[in-house]
Amino acid sequence: MSYCVNCGVELQKSEPRCPLCGTEVINPNELKEEKPIRPYPAHVEHLDKNIDRRYIASFVSLLLLIPLFTAMLANILVSKQLTWSYLVLGGELVLFTVFLLPMIARMPKILYAVIDASAVSVLLLLIRVLTQSSWRWFLLLGLPITLLTTVMCWFFAMMTLPKCKIPVLIRFTFALTCIGLLVVAIDFFISLYKNAIAWPTWSLYVLFPCLVLASSLLILNRRARVKEELKKRFYF
Amino acid sequence: MSKNKKPTKWMKLDNAALIYPATMNRNWTALFRLSATLTEPIDEDILEVAQKRTLRRLPWFAYRLKHGLFWFYLEHSDDLPKIEKDVANPCVRMRLNENDGFCMRVRYYQNRIAVEFFHVLTDGTGGQVFLQTLVAEYLRLKYSVNIPRGDKILDCSEEPKPEEAEDSFAVYSGKITQTRKEVKAYHINGTDERNGFVHIITGSMNADDVLAKAREKSVSVTEYLTAALILSVDAIQRRKVPSIHKYKPVKLSVPINLRNVFPSKTLRNFANYVNPGIDPRLGEYTFDETLNIVHHTMAMEVTKKLLNVKITTNVRSERNTVLRLTPLFIKNMALKYVYSQVGDVLSSTTISNLGVARLPEEMAQYVRRMDFILGPLADNRVCCAALTYHNRLRINFTRTIAEPWLEREFFTRLVKLGIPVKVESNQRE
Numbered sequence: 001m002s003y004c005v006n007c008g009v010e011l012q013k014s015e016p017r018c019p020l021c022g023t024e025v026i027n028p029n030e031l032k033e034e035k036p037i038r039p040y041p042a043h044v045e046h047l048d049k050n051i052d053r054r055y056i057a058s059f060v061s062l063l064l065l066i067p068l069f070t071a072m073l074a075n076i077l078v079s080k081q082l083t084w085s086y087l088v089l090g091g092e093l094v095l096f097t098v099f100l101l102p103m104i105a106r107m108p109k110i111l112y113a114v115i116d117a118s119a120v121s122v123l124l125l126l127i128r129v130l131t132q133s134s135w136r137w138f139l140l141l142g143l144p145i146t147l148l149t150t151v152m153c154w155f156f157a158m159m160t161l162p163k164c165k166i167p168v169l170i171r172f173t174f175a176l177t178c179i180g181l182l183v184v185a186i187d188f189f190i191s192l193y194k195n196a197i198a199w200p201t202w203s204l205y206v207l208f209p210c211l212v213l214a215s216s217l218l219i220l221n222r223r224a225r226v227k228e229e230l231k232k233r234f235y236f
Numbered sequence: 237m238s239k240n241k242k243p244t245k246w247m248k249l250d251n252a253a254l255i256y257p258a259t260m261n262r263n264w265t266a267l268f269r270l271s272a273t274l275t276e277p278i279d280e281d282i283l284e285v286a287q288k289r290t291l292r293r294l295p296w297f298a299y300r301l302k303h304g305l306f307w308f309y310l311e312h313s314d315d316l317p318k319i320e321k322d323v324a325n326p327c328v329r330m331r332l333n334e335n336d337g338f339c340m341r342v343r344y345y346q347n348r349i350a351v352e353f354f355h356v357l358t359d360g361t362g363g364q365v366f367l368q369t370l371v372a373e374y375l376r377l378k379y380s381v382n383i384p385r386g387d388k389i390l391d392c393s394e395e396p397k398p399e400e401a402e403d404s405f406a407v408y409s410g411k412i413t414q415t416r417k418e419v420k421a422y423h424i425n426g427t428d429e430r431n432g433f434v435h436i437i438t439g440s441m442n443a444d445d446v447l448a449k450a451r452e453k454s455v456s457v458t459e460y461l462t463a464a465l466i467l468s469v470d471a472i473q474r475r476k477v478p479s480i481h482k483y484k485p486v487k488l489s490v491p492i493n494l495r496n497v498f499p500s501k502t503l504r505n506f507a508n509y510v511n512p513g514i515d516p517r518l519g520e521y522t523f524d525e526t527l528n529i530v531h532h533t534m535a536m537e538v539t540k541k542l543l544n545v546k547i548t549t550n551v552r553s554e555r556n557t558v559l560r561l562t563p564l565f566i567k568n569m570a571l572k573y574v575y576s577q578v579g580d581v582l583s584s585t586t587i588s589n590l591g592v593a594r595l596p597e598e599m600a601q602y603v604r605r606m607d608f609i610l611g612p613l614a615d616n617r618v619c620c621a622a623l624t625y626h627n628r629l630r631i632n633f634t635r636t637i638a639e640p641w642l643e644r645e646f647f648t649r650l651v652k653l654g655i656p657v658k659v660e661s662n663q664r665e
Contacts, residue, residue: 007644008651009439012660019437019661020644040436040662041345045323047263047432 002027014038057103064092086130090123110154117150140193148185152178169221173214180210246311247299251405251550252505253356255579257301257308258571259614263432265330267611268360268588268621270367271350273604278344279378284319286374287342290366291316293392296401296503297366300337301356306564310339310356317341322350324662325434327611327634330354342370347604349374352611355505360590360608360621361493362503365390368595375602383599387501397501404500409551410544416578421513422473422484423584424618426637434612435635437643437661443592443629445655453524455531458589461622461631462488462512463526464653468645469584470516480517487513489583490534494547497540508546510537511583523653580615585642589622600626610634618642 002011002025004018013036017024068088075085097119102112124142128135155178158164159171166174187203200207220226249257256266291298298317299310317338322345330352335341339354349371353363369390372383385391429435443457450460469486477483494506512533514521521529536542553559559567593606608623609632617637623630633643647657 007648009647010656010658012658015660015663016665017663019659019663020640020647037346038662039438039660040324040326041322042664043321043323044325044431044433044664045328047329 053103057100061096061100064096068092083130086126090126094119094123113150113154117146120146137193141189144189145186148182152182167221169217169227173217176210176214180207183207246309247401249308249310249356250403250504251554252507254554255571255575256355258568259575263329264612264614266355267327267330267352268355268363269327269350269352269609269611270363271348271607272367272371273348275347275602275604277347278349280319280344282377283342283344283349283374286370286377287319288316289373289392290370293369293390293394293396294366294503295396297340297357299339299357301332301339303564306560319344321345326350326436326609327352328432328434358503359505359507360588361495364590364593365503371603372599375599379602381598384596399501400503402500402502403504404498404502404506405547405551408498408544409548411548412545413549413552414545416549418511418582419485420581421487421584422469423616424469424472424642426617426639429636429638432636435662436609437633437640437659438630439647439657439659440628440630441655441657443624443627446629449653449655453527455527458490459527459530459534461589462490462587463523463530464649465587465646466514466526466530467521467523468642468649470514470521471645472641473516483516485513485515487511487583489586491588492538494543497543508543510534575614580613585616586610586613586619592624607632612636
């Protein structure tokens with residue numbers, strides 16, 4: 001009969017050391033005794049290794065090079081120079097930064113948003129250069145809409161974090177208001193691009209329902225009983 | 237189902253089982269294990285015959301889990317699960333495709349017969365009936381011993397009874413529901429065990445000692461152990477978390493056998509949970525204070541009316557038309573999300589006490605010991621299960637982190653309370 005000097009519990013004879021603290025068991029009276037049967041066999045059933053997302057993402061990134069090189073080769077063979085294949089490069093760059101980069105590299109979340117926005121801007125820039133169109137649409141339409149959408153996506157991502165303390169209904173209120181305002185902003189930039197008066201027109205059809213829904217949610221949020229009922233009803 | 241008719245070929249999952257297939261993954265299945273240690277080494281051939289006869293009496297355990305378009309369902313199989321040799325890490329995930337789709341597996345090692353159940357089939361009480369019937373049948377075949385049969389040890393010459401496969405949640409649900417919202421609890425975190433090794437530490441003690449201590453405080457054994465475990469988790473949080481403002485409530489999930497409250501004879505899942513606990517931000521709790529909280533929480537929540545409300549809430553969710561019409565793959569995602577919000581996250585750990593296993597004398601002379609082990613939980617890294625047999629209360633801790641903090645804290649606490657504890661484990665040499 002051995003006791004752990006550290007924990008005060010009695011140890012089964014099969015225990016070579018205390019399973020609670022790791023202290024080795026040496027009982028001078030039981031040194032010559034036969035090795036007792038262990039309560040469990042020695043064979044360990046191993047689990048599958050966890051999926052290495054980083055490895056898979058790196059592998060898919062390499063695979064992306066195949067369509068890129070194929071496109072470039074076809075481009076050179078046909079046009080004798082690289083032209084439209086830059087669009088494939090831009091498209092794959094966006095694909096890589098949005099889906100694969102978060103799996104490969106760990107960095108502050110804000111950096112992902114900055115990199116994604118930059119990748120989309122590069123794609124738009126490539127389109128502008130290759131189509132030899134004016135800078136106007138890029139500066140007045142492409143770039144501002146990209147930046148605004150990125151900021152909004154960042155805002156939504158922040159609100160879905162578990163740390164976010166804002167009540168759910170208020171979060172939806174913010175989200176709806178933001179969607180409405182983004183549509184108005186898009187309308188504004190399109191009007192600006194067309195040299196028209198920058199006054200929202202069609203976007204108001206989106207903005208008003210969004211604002212009405214958002215204010216309804218705001219009102220609902222003030223009624224504890226209704227809020228509780230909604231939580232219950234929409235629980236799935 | 238009338239007599240002489242074959243059992244239903246397929247059945248729906250019961251209400252509690254719905255969440256388990258949705259939340260399972262390639263490295264985790266919600267399992268639990270019951271085992272009986274006999275006086276002599278196990279004969280595999282006899283065990284196989286005993287299993288065949290037991291499954292004929294209890295066909296509900298020979299069902300395979302299948303995907304439907306909208307729900308998972310269970311389909312009966314005339315095949316038999318293979319008898320397996322036991323492993324060092326019990327309750328390691330069940331790969332259904334390797335297990336011929338069966339949701340249970342019978343394993344043996346030396347003198348021990350162990351059955352591991354996937355929770356879609358049954359709960360601890362149903363599992364205990366299966367194990368006891370299996371062991372009785374094994375002993376009858378091996379020693380020609382005549383064991384009296386009853387509710388807990390079934391007669392394998394009888395036909396299966398339909399009430400044993402009833403979804404009692406649906407039968408006993410009422411009209412009033414409540415929200416499941418609760419405050420999230422503190423979780424013990426540690427170093428991930430490589431290859432997913434599952435540590436088991438068993439603490440055994442004299443059941444009379446524990447009962448006497450519990451009687452001294454006018455509480456039940458489960459309440460006594462729950463209070464000791466709450467304070468053990470609390471002590472770990474106080475050591476690990478530097479600021480009192482960051483302390484989270486310490487709550488334990490205590491499964492309640494609903495068969496003790498509702499007159500059900502089902503052998504499928506019929507349990508619910510109560511989460512008694514303390515808020516460590518309010519100060520240090522004494523053992524008596526904690527006992528008081530646990531005792532009164534249990535008294536308040538384990539009532540027919542409140543349990544009925546909890547059952548109804550779950551059954552209503554299942555009957556929601558939108559949810560029913562949602563394709564399974566979307567439903568799985570939704571259920572995973574629900575589980576992440578109202579599952580393990582609400583409790584710091586689980587303590588499941590199956591109570592006392594009583595076997596007839598004819599059988600007890602061949603059964604030396606019985607154990608109950610919970611499989612690893614989805615989010616909580618440590619949990620424990622208790623079962624008393626032959627006046628020995630055995631508490632089995634299951635852990636998926638390297639550090640045995642909770643076990644040490646708990647067992648040394650019991651020793652300090654005057655209950656001698658003997659420990660054994662599956663630690664590697």
